[in-house]
Amino acid sequence: MLRHRLTQSLRKTTRTFVNLLPIILGMILLTSLASTVFPERISADLFGRHAALDALIGASVGSIAAGHPLASYLLGGELLKSGVSLIAVTALIVSWVTVGMVQLPAEALMLGMRFAIYRNVICFISAIAVAILSFHTLQLISQVQ
Amino acid sequence: MKPKQKKTGPGGWIFLLLVLAVYGLTAAIDAEVATEALGFFGKVMHTVLPVLVLVFVLLLAADLLLEPRWIRRQLGKESGIQGWFVAAAGGVLATGPVYAWYALLKELREKGMSSPLIAVFLYSRAVKLPLLPLMVHYFGTAYTLVLCLYLLGFSFISGVLIKKLL
Numbered sequence: 001m002l003r004h005r006l007t008q009s010l011r012k013t014t015r016t017f018v019n020l021l022p023i024i025l026g027m028i029l030l031t032s033l034a035s036t037v038f039p040e041r042i043s044a045d046l047f048g049r050h051a052a053l054d055a056l057i058g059a060s061v062g063s064i065a066a067g068h069p070l071a072s073y074l075l076g077g078e079l080l081k082s083g084v085s086l087i088a089v090t091a092l093i094v095s096w097v098t099v100g101m102v103q104l105p106a107e108a109l110m111l112g113m114r115f116a117i118y119r120n121v122i123c124f125i126s127a128i129a130v131a132i133l134s135f136h137t138l139q140l141i142s143q144v145q
Numbered sequence: 146m147k148p149k150q151k152k153t154g155p156g157g158w159i160f161l162l163l164v165l166a167v168y169g170l171t172a173a174i175d176a177e178v179a180t181e182a183l184g185f186f187g188k189v190m191h192t193v194l195p196v197l198v199l200v201f202v203l204l205l206a207a208d209l210l211l212e213p214r215w216i217r218r219q220l221g222k223e224s225g226i227q228g229w230f231v232a233a234a235g236g237v238l239a240t241g242p243v244y245a246w247y248a249l250l251k252e253l254r255e256k257g258m259s260s261p262l263i264a265v266f267l268y269s270r271a272v273k274l275p276l277l278p279l280m281v282h283y284f285g286t287a288y289t290l291v292l293c294l295y296l297l298g299f300s301f302i303s304g305v306l307i308k309k310l311l
């Protein structure tokens with residue numbers, strides 16, 4: 001009985017996994033291409049016009065960026081050093097891990113198109129909100145101290 | 146009652162073919178970029194493989210151990226506030242690339258996990274426990290704490306909005 005159930009589950013899981021395989025391979029290939037092309041295009045020159053615009057640009061850059069979150073910390077740290085505002089850097093870091101334009105096709109295939117689009121739009125807007133709120137909270141904390 | 150299992154269909158293979166076509170186009174424009182991207186792909190595959198094994202084991206465990214009724218109770222529409230915290234904690238603890246988790250979330254949804262809780266799980270993945278020391282190193286303790294708290298708060302907000310929109 002138990003062996004039968006295990007065999008059945010193994011078959012089902014393998015089938016799910018085989019269906020998942022082209023999506024994962026495609027995703028990694030796409031992410032690799034985006035990560036290779038992306039760093040050459042990004043520049044601190046993009047920022048520095050207006051705080052709100054900087055946040056929007058930061059969130060946009062983070063949304064199309066792909067790769068390990070650690071890369072967003074490194075990039076964010078470098079941008080901060082070159083004078084880009086903390087709001088823009090935070091929007092970039094948050095959208096990097098919450099919004100996934102590159103992952104959108106895979107998310108839509110597995111979890112549904114409507115869900116994927118709504119979730120990514122919500123995450124994009126909230127990345128800007130989190131950036132603004134974090135910046136002002138930190139300012140408040142430093143004033144209290 | 147056994148929930149219906151949706152088939153993914155050939156969408157995944159079409160997606161892979163489209164990506165390969167993009168690579169072909171890139172190689173035609175700039176062969177060096179395509180080669181560099183393929184090298185990067187090899188490195189990523191090396192790090193992703195253990196996570197894929199973990200996901201396979203979790204998928205198998207979910208199929209064997211988790212009953213649809215239990216999922217509906219813990220992570221379904223009637224799970225209450227506890228379900229939201231379970232989803233957020235799961236997201237914080239989940240490691241590896243997000244697309245590796247889509248299959249498990251799809252499986253859990255078929256067994257009764259609600260869409261808002263999937264949104265909470267995916268958002269709370271933004272809090273990366275193993276990377277927190279690095280974030281502290283780059284941006285300071287206060288920044289890290291404030292950001293993590295907002296991220297957790299907004300993971301619940303994203304769930305509420307998904308609930309309203311879907």
